[in-house]
Amino acid sequence: MIKKAHLTQWLDRVAQGYDLFGPVLDGVVQFKRVNSSDQLVFDYANSVVPPKNLFLPQTECLFAFRREEGSIILEPRGGLERERVLFGIRPCDARSLLLLDEVFNGDLEDTYYQEKRRGTILIGLACPSPPQRTCFCTSLGIDPLSPEGVDILLTDLGDRYLVEVTTEKGEELVGLSQELFFPSAEGEKLKGEKGKSLEEVGEKIGSLWEDGYWRELSRRCLGCGVCTYLCPTCHCFDLTDVGSTLSGKRFRCWDSCMFADFTRMAGGVNPRPTGKERVRQRYFDKFSYFPERYGVLGCVGCGRCSQYCPMGIDIRTIINEVIARGAK
């Protein structure tokens, strides 16, 4: 347990030894680096851009290059100066990082991602009740009060937080201000509610490849990048060189399967020529391909895509439609 009044004191101690990141109000709520806890906000539902950008930045320099005396010098970038602490990540986003780990781990490990991931301690914040209008994590089997994927989880209990420490790194952080923490009485852990399960969407969608629904959806869809860029599990990127052939940098930048030029090849052929194919790709990827590759649905129910879709397209409606139309 920690008293609410003591939380900032602890976080300030953390900020001395680590690079502290947390929710900041900068136009909208974003996870950003802070120097002290007074820059943080605590009464937020969730950030607009998910915290994936701290591990897979929208624009990331992979290496610099320059031509020198007939050869080329490559200077890899990346790496963290100090260990980082991310405060305030929600359980849905913490789960999304576990999913991204699947993508960036493996026999071809992505060091840029992994360095940031391994070098970051996560302090989760269990979700307030009631949830946002667009939240539906419980329908996908996620518990908004679960410490899964974080090193420490804080649950708001009015004037204090329940502190669940799940890892050694978490213990270290608590150890920085041990005097602020006190033991909890039993049975204080809240139980998350389960919503109607929508998990069968994964079994149903496979039968809908030819279904007319994708065209219907694509008529409303503008093909912008809101849903993918704000999705905590979307990870598509492009590699691009900036500079000249004499010197410059190679960047990795977010890209989106909703963009028409995402799969357009040199020479102009596009295997996903219209919105129908692109919309279908997105939902098949979330509910069919991702589970096939990694054994788990590629959606964590954070609801950002529904909340921010310019045209009011709602992923829960889509899931329900798939369940209604699809066959096992």
Added chain:
Amino acid sequence: MASDDDPTILVFACNWCSYAGADLAGVSRLEMPPHCRVVRVMCSARVRPEFVIAALSRGLDGVVVLGCHPGDCHYSEGNYYTRRRALLLKELLEHVGIEPERFQLRWISASEGAKFAQTITEITGEIKALDGRREPPPEG
């Protein structure tokens, strides 16, 4: 004379008047700041405002468009379009905090070699006076 902290200025000069004016300044051996790059265009109206925006966003210190005097356009009316565009563009740039000195439109005829040299000197000076308030060039 030239020093390394002189601003770099991109000059678009119309082929028929201003470029000839620049040429005249050159052959007359008129002294002027060397940090300008002259791009010859067939008409000042060829300069898409996107050129200016891209140049300023990529770290150039200033952009100057030079055209024939109103009424003298080789294509009769190109510079009248330029005049409208330039004024609007300047307003837009200023609105987001790019000083008006950094984008200028001037009329220079083929015989105005001295005016060319003087214009470049003047604008270089104006931009230099802004120095220190320039955004750093883009990462990359």
Added chain:
Amino acid sequence: MSSNIYLPHLATITEIEAQTPDTTMLRVTLDDPTLALSFTYRPGQFAELSIFGVGECPISIASTPTRKGFLEFCVRAVGQVTNALYELDVGSKIGVRGPYGNPFPLPELEGRNLLFIGGGIGLAPLRSLINYVLDNRDHYGEVELIYGARSPQDLAFKDELKLWGEQEGVTVYLTVDRGDERWRGPVGFVPSFLREIAPSPQEKVAFTCGPPIMIKLVMEALEEMGFPPDHMVTTLEMKMKCGVGKCGRCNIGSRYICRDGPVFTLEQLKALPGGLEL
């Protein structure tokens, strides 16, 4: 720390051989001498080639690992990077990442007859396997190659085609979409030419690579001729970017072409949603 999957190895172009008006073959040697010797790959794999300052693109390896010390890439100038690659001179530096992707199923080919069907620059990945097979001649049966291009001057690897045709147990059939005054051979598209030749499916594995529409029609023709779907192999060089299964671009169904391909059998493609919508 494990190695950086996005950092290319430097390599130098040692030879350039023009193939067609828009296609050239680059022979490159990795600058690091130990790496140049230890770089192992199998026919069917590809590499990511970089021109620093322009970008990177996937190109299939056209050389065979049986001939060591260099890599060969056949490049057709169609986009930003390939245009720049096309313009390079001997001595130029490029970046190479790889090898990536699944190779042709070599062990399963032992003792079998092989049919290669190529269109245009699609011969490049097949060339790797053809030369591999010819360098291990006793392990494989009869080899047939059906190869077509838009016009006689668009036929790539002309010298090798001749060389291959002269070998025992190798038959080379050539066709062009449009002939010219000097062309004496057959004229027609590859799929219909294939139907004319009608190779027997007996103990045979077919490999095809070329424009998507050609692959599709060739597969259809082969199926009609009685080739089983698991004996029809293609290699898809589509929309890849990172080459390592991360960037999310090149999937067919749940499979990434860059990791699970580029080599697929028709049987595998049939099992994927949209796998046949080439």
Added chain:
Amino acid sequence: MEQELREIVRKLLEEGAIEYFIGYAEGFEPLHTTPCFIERGEQVQALVWSPLCPYNLARYLHQMKDGAGKVGLVVKGCDARAIVELVKGNQIQRERVVVVGIPCQGQVDLAKLEDAFEGAEMVEGKGDTFLVTVGEKVHSVEKERLLREKCFSCRHPISFEYDFVLGEMSPLVYGSESEFAMVEELERLPVEERRAFWRAQFERCIRCYACRDICYACYCQECIFESKAPRWLEKTTTPLDNQTYHLIRAWHMVGRCIDCGECERVCPVGIPLRRLYKKVEKEVEQLFDYRAGMRVEDLPPLVTFAAEEPALSSRQDRSER
């Protein structure tokens, strides 16, 4: 009004006068509507109308470019200006569009609504007020408190002929401030403060292109930002890259922006885009006496000129020497 709309659409479809109709339907909750495409008479029940219908449906007319048939849609007066511009830009033929005008009495800003009434479930317009339902209660609130900002500068096209109207089409008149007040506020700042202001905005931009993709006026076959050669814009999202994006986009709004405000509404990171485009709109109006979307026959400001331009000369002293 909804019923009347449904009947018109049913008739149009049943008579074969249109291929499909674009309207508003209920979204995932009553506060969110979503656009809908009605293709058969029996689907018309889906059509709704409320002060929660922000979408400028004329954006969807881009889809009819390739077809030959007719398309119907419902428009608010402000959205009708997009149709004027699309006709002017040769993107659609007026005779291929069946326009149903709906007398909008102001649209609700969802953020303002949620601030003022937590848990609001429904909003209806009634005269000068909005009726907001929260649970069992219905609150009556002055429209000015909840209106979208753009509604304070409501403007309808002059001499536009609707095919059908569901009442009297006339602009709203609310507020006494100049519609360019927010632009003027920025103009009064010193140049470096303006730079800092916009830098902070552009820094947030994630370049999702929602502002471009929702814009009725962004109908280019190949967008300049997607051109590979020349490459105008890198994929990187440094503040300067983002500035390039927004400045070029603002430039392309010259003579086109009808202030439908959709770009600002959909920006997920809250960039006040209207303050950028309104600036362009203001200068175009003051320098060239031009306003987009008012009359089909108006000539856009940058495709014309006068040898003597007194409106310009007062400001030219510095730019033209």
